Amino acid sequence: MTAAIVCRDLRKTFVVRQRVGRVRRRRVEVRAVDGVSFEVRPGEMVGYLGPNGAGKSTTIKMLTGILTPSGGEVRTVGLEPVRQRTTLARRIGVVFGQRTQLWWDLPLGDSFELLHHVYRTEPARHRRNLDELVERLDMGEFLATPVRQLSLGQRMRGELAASLLHDPEVVVLDEPTIGLDVVSKLAVREFLVGHNREHGTTVLLTTHDLDDVERLCPRMMIIDHGRVIYDGGVAAFKSEHGVERTVVVDLVDPGPPLEVPGARVTKVEGPRQWLVFDRRETSAAEVVRAVTSTVAIRDLSIEEPEIEALVRRVYLDQRDDV
Amino acid sequence: MADASVGLGGVLHAYARLVGARIRSDWQYRTSFVLHTLSQAVVTALDLAVVLVIFDRVTALGGWSVGEVLVLYGFATASFGLADMFVSQVETVPEHILAGTFDRFLLRPLPIVLQLSAAEFALRRIGRVVPGVATLAVGLTAADVSWHLGSVLLAVVTLASGIAVFGSVFVLTCTVSFWIVGSREVANAFTYGGSFAQQYPLHIFHEWVRGIIGWLLPMAFAGYVGTIHLVGAANPLDLPRWLAFAAPLPVGVFALLASRAWARSVRNYQSTGS
Numbered sequence: 001m002t003a004a005i006v007c008r009d010l011r012k013t014f015v016v017r018q019r020v021g022r023v024r025r026r027r028v029e030v031r032a033v034d035g036v037s038f039e040v041r042p043g044e045m046v047g048y049l050g051p052n053g054a055g056k057s058t059t060i061k062m063l064t065g066i067l068t069p070s071g072g073e074v075r076t077v078g079l080e081p082v083r084q085r086t087t088l089a090r091r092i093g094v095v096f097g098q099r100t101q102l103w104w105d106l107p108l109g110d111s112f113e114l115l116h117h118v119y120r121t122e123p124a125r126h127r128r129n130l131d132e133l134v135e136r137l138d139m140g141e142f143l144a145t146p147v148r149q150l151s152l153g154q155r156m157r158g159e160l161a162a163s164l165l166h167d168p169e170v171v172v173l174d175e176p177t178i179g180l181d182v183v184s185k186l187a188v189r190e191f192l193v194g195h196n197r198e199h200g201t202t203v204l205l206t207t208h209d210l211d212d213v214e215r216l217c218p219r220m221m222i223i224d225h226g227r228v229i230y231d232g233g234v235a236a237f238k239s240e241h242g243v244e245r246t247v248v249v250d251l252v253d254p255g256p257p258l259e260v261p262g263a264r265v266t267k268v269e270g271p272r273q274w275l276v277f278d279r280r281e282t283s284a285a286e287v288v289r290a291v292t293s294t295v296a297i298r299d300l301s302i303e304e305p306e307i308e309a310l311v312r313r314v315y316l317d318q319r320d321d322v
Numbered sequence: 323m324a325d326a327s328v329g330l331g332g333v334l335h336a337y338a339r340l341v342g343a344r345i346r347s348d349w350q351y352r353t354s355f356v357l358h359t360l361s362q363a364v365v366t367a368l369d370l371a372v373v374l375v376i377f378d379r380v381t382a383l384g385g386w387s388v389g390e391v392l393v394l395y396g397f398a399t400a401s402f403g404l405a406d407m408f409v410s411q412v413e414t415v416p417e418h419i420l421a422g423t424f425d426r427f428l429l430r431p432l433p434i435v436l437q438l439s440a441a442e443f444a445l446r447r448i449g450r451v452v453p454g455v456a457t458l459a460v461g462l463t464a465a466d467v468s469w470h471l472g473s474v475l476l477a478v479v480t481l482a483s484g485i486a487v488f489g490s491v492f493v494l495t496c497t498v499s500f501w502i503v504g505s506r507e508v509a510n511a512f513t514y515g516g517s518f519a520q521q522y523p524l525h526i527f528h529e530w531v532r533g534i535i536g537w538l539l540p541m542a543f544a545g546y547v548g549t550i551h552l553v554g555a556a557n558p559l560d561l562p563r564w565l566a567f568a569a570p571l572p573v574g575v576f577a578l579l580a581s582r583a584w585a586r587s588v589r590n591y592q593s594t595g596s
Binding site: 015061067070086090094103110 | 425
């Protein structure tokens with residue numbers, strides 16, 4: 001079986017003109033994507049992570065046919081994206097979390113009807129897909145509501161349906177959970193896992209929410225400064241690089257930094273303290289138990305590491321290896 | 323580029339649906355729609371009033387009678403109005419690029435110009451088409467045209483060439499604004515200015531003006547050449563009758579040029595991302 005997505009030494013360089021002095025300008029080359037290679041097999045769910053400006057969106061734009069690569073090679077469902085743009089468009093679905101593909105002033109259902117004509121899906125197949133998506137994404141109640149009046153969570157469900165109506169082999173989701181509340185996030189994730197299992201749709205998902213990746217993708221790639229710095233299993237990543245987590249506790253009475261085995265306090269703000277621990281060594285439950293055995297707490301929460309912290313971790317570990 | 327495996331019928335059907343969606347969206351602001359359409363019609367009618375005022379003082383303009391000028395006005399306004407209605411939307415490309423909404427057009431299996439035309443379709447532009455078509459009809463009825471296959475063909479060729487010329491000018495000037503943000507004003511000088519000039523017999527303009535807005539941008543085929551031979555108006559430039567029928571040739575070349583420039587601009591966007 002051919003790969004769903006192949007990138008070989010993919011590059012994209014932008015020329016930016018910077019002002020130097022009053023009139024003079026200098027051409028500066030920015031390497032947004034700097035030699036990215038990977039392969040995604042059909043049916044895989046892959047997380048594509050990276051800090052802002054790392055090159056995630058540029059990669060996605062190249063493999064969906066929006067941007068021409070400056071170098072290297074890219075094939076999506078075996079096609080050359082820019083040259084075979086319209087053929088490719090029928091075989092992939094794309095969601096940009098920040099930008100809608102729906103018709104803003106019309107009822108959500110109208111957008112689906114329009115997409116049916118844009119993609120010219122057979123009426124019977126369209127009907128079947130639509131019924132399934134409406135049921136799975138629980139959209140029945142707001143199909144008649146104009147898109148501009150939908151909540152973010154409702155709209156995102158609409159976006160997902162819009163990208164899947166024409167049975168794409170590959171869907172690319174750019175930040176599909178950005179700004180969503182916890183319940184909507186869970187609904188979206190659950191839906192994606194189910195859809196992938198039943199239809200075998202290949203999913204490439206960019207996010208800077210590590211949680212998304214943990215729940216959805218067995219495999220993740222981390223990109224930074226235009227290069228893939230990690231490509232492998234999520235579980236393997238954790239055991240290789242360890243992942244620091246943070247327990248935030250609100251004490252009943254402000255006090256000195258707590259002494260907890262396996263964790264260290266990194267910040268104190270009045271009654272609130274941040275305890276960082278390595279999950280290879282201890283667990284959130286252990287840390288919380290140790291804290292509550294010595295002081296009374298009012299509230300607690302657990303923070304996942306930011307993607308920036310992960311990237312830093314990878315670099316640190318690489319340096320240690322040398 | 324259009325997908326070869328996709329029938330033209332399917333594409334046009336999708337286009338019609340998209341236009342319908344845009345009209346339904348706009349219909350929610352119907353007062354604004356009515357006012358815009360009326361103002362458009364008034365502006366167009368004012369152009370016509372200017373022509374009539376001129377004829378209040380003179381009996382002929384460059385040797386053309388008021389009836390002959392009305393036919394010319396009708397052709398130029400109707401064809402420009404239709405191009406304005408279906409093609410001028412390409413002017414919004416820079417805004418779509420700035421807002422990041424241009425990418426969505428690249429992700430759908432339809433030609434980009436068609437998607438733009440539908441997405442930015444404004445029914446209010448009919449306010450320009452209606453007075454144009456009405457004037458053309460009145461002018462042709464009043465003029466002493468002997469209707470036979472040849473003259474019907476000539477009228478159709480002239481109108482179609484006009485739409486193609488003005489449409490191509492829109493596309494061509496828009497490719498300039500792909501690169502130079504804010505160049506729309508300059509572009510307007512050619513699109514709106516050029517079409518306005520076509521409401522008057524071309525030979526009354528200075529030679530170099532004629533050269534630019536008559537032949538280089540082949541707007542002379544949008545009404546002037548056809549009108550001469552359709553109503554038998556004065557022909558000081560001695561343009562032969564076959565030239566009026568041959569209009570699709572230069573206009574076709576011009577349209578091809580415009581479509582090449584467009585494709586190039588899109589490729590350029592795809593390689594620079596701006």
